Amino acid sequence: MRPGAERNAVPDPEHARQLLHQMLRVRRFEEKCAELYATTKIRGFLHLYIGEEAVAAGVMQALRPDDRVVATYREHGHALVRGVSAAATMAEMYGKVEGCSRGRGGSMHLFDAATRFYGGNAIVGGGLPLAVGLGLADKMQGLDSITACFFGEGAVAEGEFHESLNLAALWNLPVLFCCENNLYAMGTALARSESETDLALKAASFRVPAWPVDGMDVLAVEAAARRAALAVRSGAGPLFLELRTYRFRAHSAFDPELYRDKQEVDAWKQRDPITTFLAVMQERGILADRDVAAIEADVAREIEAAVAFAEAGTLEAVADLTRFVYSEPTAE
Amino acid sequence: MGTVTTTYREAIRAALRDALQRDPRVFLMGEDVGRYGGCFAVSKGLLQEFGPERIRDTPLSESAFVGAGIGAALGGMRPVVEIMTVNFSLLALDQIVNNAATILHMSGGQFSIPLVIRMTTGAGRQLAAQHSHSLEGWYAHIPGIKVLTPATLEDARGMLWTALQDPDPVLIFEHGSLYNMGGELPDDAGAVDIATASVRRPGRDVSLITYGGTLWKTLQAAAELASDGIEAEVLDLRTLRPLDTGAITASVSRTRRAVVIDEGWRSGSISAEIMARIIEQVFYELDAPVARVCSAEVPMPYAKHLEDAALPQVGTIVATARQVVRGHD
Numbered sequence: 001m002r003p004g005a006e007r008n009a010v011p012d013p014e015h016a017r018q019l020l021h022q023m024l025r026v027r028r029f030e031e032k033c034a035e036l037y038a039t040t041k042i043r044g045f046l047h048l049y050i051g052e053e054a055v056a057a058g059v060m061q062a063l064r065p066d067d068r069v070v071a072t073y074r075e076h077g078h079a080l081v082r083g084v085s086a087a088a089t090m091a092e093m094y095g096k097v098e099g100c101s102r103g104r105g106g107s108m109h110l111f112d113a114a115t116r117f118y119g120g121n122a123i124v125g126g127g128l129p130l131a132v133g134l135g136l137a138d139k140m141q142g143l144d145s146i147t148a149c150f151f152g153e154g155a156v157a158e159g160e161f162h163e164s165l166n167l168a169a170l171w172n173l174p175v176l177f178c179c180e181n182n183l184y185a186m187g188t189a190l191a192r193s194e195s196e197t198d199l200a201l202k203a204a205s206f207r208v209p210a211w212p213v214d215g216m217d218v219l220a221v222e223a224a225a226r227r228a229a230l231a232v233r234s235g236a237g238p239l240f241l242e243l244r245t246y247r248f249r250a251h252s253a254f255d256p257e258l259y260r261d262k263q264e265v266d267a268w269k270q271r272d273p274i275t276t277f278l279a280v281m282q283e284r285g286i287l288a289d290r291d292v293a294a295i296e297a298d299v300a301r302e303i304e305a306a307v308a309f310a311e312a313g314t315l316e317a318v319a320d321l322t323r324f325v326y327s328e329p330t331a332e
Numbered sequence: 333m334g335t336v337t338t339t340y341r342e343a344i345r346a347a348l349r350d351a352l353q354r355d356p357r358v359f360l361m362g363e364d365v366g367r368y369g370g371c372f373a374v375s376k377g378l379l380q381e382f383g384p385e386r387i388r389d390t391p392l393s394e395s396a397f398v399g400a401g402i403g404a405a406l407g408g409m410r411p412v413v414e415i416m417t418v419n420f421s422l423l424a425l426d427q428i429v430n431n432a433a434t435i436l437h438m439s440g441g442q443f444s445i446p447l448v449i450r451m452t453t454g455a456g457r458q459l460a461a462q463h464s465h466s467l468e469g470w471y472a473h474i475p476g477i478k479v480l481t482p483a484t485l486e487d488a489r490g491m492l493w494t495a496l497q498d499p500d501p502v503l504i505f506e507h508g509s510l511y512n513m514g515g516e517l518p519d520d521a522g523a524v525d526i527a528t529a530s531v532r533r534p535g536r537d538v539s540l541i542t543y544g545g546t547l548w549k550t551l552q553a554a555a556e557l558a559s560d561g562i563e564a565e566v567l568d569l570r571t572l573r574p575l576d577t578g579a580i581t582a583s584v585s586r587t588r589r590a591v592v593i594d595e596g597w598r599s600g601s602i603s604a605e606i607m608a609r610i611i612e613q614v615f616y617e618l619d620a621p622v623a624r625v626c627s628a629e630v631p632m633p634y635a636k637h638l639e640d641a642a643l644p645q646v647g648t649i650v651a652t653a654r655q656v657v658r659g660h661d
Contacts, residue, residue, distance in 0.1 A: 069406070102440025111439035118406060119438065123430050129396045130431060133403020133411075140359070140385065140409060160426070163396030170391065324441040325475045327499035 016286045019218050021295045022060075023053040023274050026077040028299050029086055032307065033076070033093060033107075034159060037253055041310075042093045043315030044106045047074040051248030054273035055180050056081045058221025059241075061149060062176075062229035066116070068138075068147040070131040072180075073108035073122040074247075078150055083115040086306035096313030103316055104324065124185070125158030128177070133165050135173035135238070137218065146174040146232045153242075154185025156202055157193055165206040168238040175238040176228055177208070180215065182247045187259035203240035216271045246271075334514040337382055343376050343517060344450075344506065345539030348412065350522075351496055352382050356411055358496060359390035361397055362414030369642055371416045372452060372511050398424035398449065402432050402501075405447040410496055415451040418467045418505065432501040444499040447494065453481075454545045455597055456509040462632035464639075466595040468505040468544070469602030470575035472572035478502045480526055480573040483547035485515045487570060490524030502526070507545030507595075526571055529579035535565035538657050539583040541592040543569040546644050550593050551651035560650075562657050572602055580606060580616045588619040589656050593644050598626040620656045625649050 009018065030050050036042045049056070056077040063069070063082075072079040079089055084100050092099030093107055101111045101120070109120035118134065121127035131149030138145045155161050156179070168175045179199055183190055190197050200210035209231075213224040221243060228239045245269035250257050257265075281287040338346070351358045360375060366389040369376035379387040389398040394415060401413035415421045421428070428449070436444050455464035472479045480495060480502060482488045488506070495502035532547065533554050542550045547568050554564040567583050569576065584590045590610055594603035603624045610622050628642040 097559060099440070101438060101442075104440050105438045109438040111435075111442055113439075113442040118403075118443065119435065120429070123426055126399070126426055126430055128397020129427055130403040132396060133400035133405070134407045135403070136400055137404040137407025137409045140404070141407075155514065160395050160399070163391070163393035164399070167393060167396045167400060247623075324437045324439075327436065327444045328441070 007210070009197045009219075009223070009285065011286065013286050013291070016281050017291055017295060019057055019222070020274070020278060020281070020287065020292070021299065022057040022081045023218060023277070024295055025086065026053045026056065026080050027274060028303055029080060029089070029306070030076055032303050034249070036093070036307070042107070044108070045073070045252045046107050047252050048249040049074050049077040051268065051272070052180060052182060052215065054218035054221050054277070055178070055243045057243055058218045059178055061106060061222045062225035063148055064145070066145045067074050068116045068118060068134045068145060070127040070134070070147060070149045071120060072124070072127065072151055073120065074152070075110055075120050075150070076107070079110040079112065079117055082117050084110060084112045084117055085280050087309035088112070090310040091313045092312040094313060095315070096310055097316040098309065098313040098315045112214070120262070123162035125151065125155040128155065128160050128164035131175050132168050132173060134166060135175040137170065138208045139171070139173055144174075144233050146176055146229060148176045148178055148212040150178045150180060152185065153179055153181040153190055154188070154193075155179070156199060157185070165203060165208050165238070165240070167208045169208050172235070172237040174232050176225070176232050177203070177238060177240045179240065179242050180245055181242055182245050184247070184251070184260065186251045187255070189259070191228065199242045200240070208238050208240045210240040210242060212242045212244060215243035216273045216276065218273055218277050223298040324331055334519050337514065338485060338517050339511065339618065340485060340488045340506075340513045341372065341374055341511040343485045343524070344492070345376070347489050347492035348375065348378060349381070351412070351493055352378070352386060355496070356616060357387040357408065357410040358412060359388060359409065360414060361390050361401065363390055363392055363416055365414050366387060368438060370414070372508065374511070375414070376463065394420055394423035395427055399427040399431065401447050401449065402427060402435075402445055405445045406443055411447055412492070413447065413449045413498070417463050418451050418453040419462050419465055421451050421467070428471070428477065429474055433474050437476060441533040445501050446496070446499050447501045448495045448504060449501070450504045450506060452508045453505040455509040455627075455632045455639060457638055458634055458639060460634040464632035465543075466539065466627065467592065468503075468572055469596040471503055472575070472602050474503070477573065478526070480504045481544040481570065481572055482506065483510065483544050483568055483570070485517050486521060487515070489517060489521045489522060491526055493523040494526045499524070499544060505544060511544050518544045524627050527576065529569045529571070529576035531565060531583065532568045533564070533566040535563035535587065537563045537587055539565045539567055539587045540591050540592060540593060540649065540653060541567045541569065541580060543572065544595065546595050549644060549646050550649055553646045553653065555607070556646065556650050557653055560654065561652065562609070564653055575605070575609070577609050577613070580609060584610055584614050585617045588617055590622045591649070591653050591656055592622070592624040593649055594624065594626050595644060596626060597629050598624060601626065602632045620659065623652050623656050625652050646647055
């Protein structure tokens, strides 16, 4: 039986609340980001994850604190669910020194050593070799940590994708490749860029087991990720999850969305991972209205505090501009 | 204390062996470093001594194995990645420039990358235009990495360990024509500094500033100049980034004349950077315009006579230095 095909276990109320909480945090955080972008508080590129929250929220359930995460430039959700604080993430968007990358990375380069979050990589496919190396380090040190590497389906066109899957499989490395297939590489549909659009087939050609997963269903994602993480952690080698999802918003703030129909977007919005999850949980009596209201209130407080933290943050002194080009001597 | 007769190749191998013995986090990976023994036989025998986990043959996937080196460094290891030639390193340019050089900065100082990348550079072996270029000067353009160019047996033996102690990515360029160079090394040869240039021959009339494979041609040129009554000082830069500007300006301030010798092309080059620093900092000390001897601006040709004509040669260095010292006849 393939994960995704199986019926997902019904979560207990506490776990359901937690999943909803994580997805809503990401959703509301990013809605706030869009608002702040419009008022120019946030600049640069802003790539929103709205519509894809079930992927990060589901996969992260399967990871332990000593595992490692490599993400892309659309990584606010991954950072938040992994445990990077909303305050440090928002301060980073503001370019403040209190940001998780001291204001040197911005939206596309969130980093956090404490949660083993290795970025925020804005070169499509560029994070995959890093993940292979992190997996190699863990394996050589005899650790049973795994590395979850997120990337979009656009990355499968890059040579680094093929080189990395091959190397990870060849060396039997503990890497969980999480391909977020949202159907468009910026504005280029998969079928317009790939001669073979079956992504699982590509992974299978490297002898990497590949499981397609409904990325709009957080329980399906979680179930698949848990099984996959278990296999990867047990030394079975890398595994590839194709998480079928959809980006509701434009690619970035500069995208007029000429490449897809509004009907298509609307159809996917019917499968909104938050509202569909909520509907099922309410129907089954697992979540009540008051749970949802409490979660919304909690999320609103967290985001309000994050914005206040970012607003109150400080700008790094220009005199420190050239710090962190090379490591600074540590006090002995 | 005695000395041992060795070669540049053996000195690097000794450095690798030493590092592998001293630090269990160190491992070597690259194309044909194991069973084949290294494209230039540098790692010959290490597989038998240290096993396939630590002497790791890779597929022909420069981007993936260089990136894996970065990831392994982030994950607590001390990888030494070997790339066969500088031309092949262009396939890994994304990982070197976009990741290795940036992650410390992009992460606000949270993630350093203690990675060493070794590769062969330079011409002189009739390997034509895809195996012979000198792109170390290009790499020296990039903030966030360090660029070493060992030219002597001492540096071939000693730079690796210091590079491995460095918390940041270090690229070591080994000139292909030096591997067979023989000589004596002290029994206890070990780590050397990687931050300073070194005067290889003192002189008062002109500073010949060079590094890597052209050091030996430059020393030969200095010997010829001496027989002509010109005492040339030869400065071996050793490290192209960070550049030891103080050593350059100190030498030029003494001799008041400078010739830069670089196997790279001249346009937009490390030789141009060295000249610019001289002009910026010691212009009024100069008695003559600064000159340079570089490779001809052509992809490296195969035919021996054409390759020779494209490269800096002793005769050209002598003629250029003589002109700088004595002016036009």
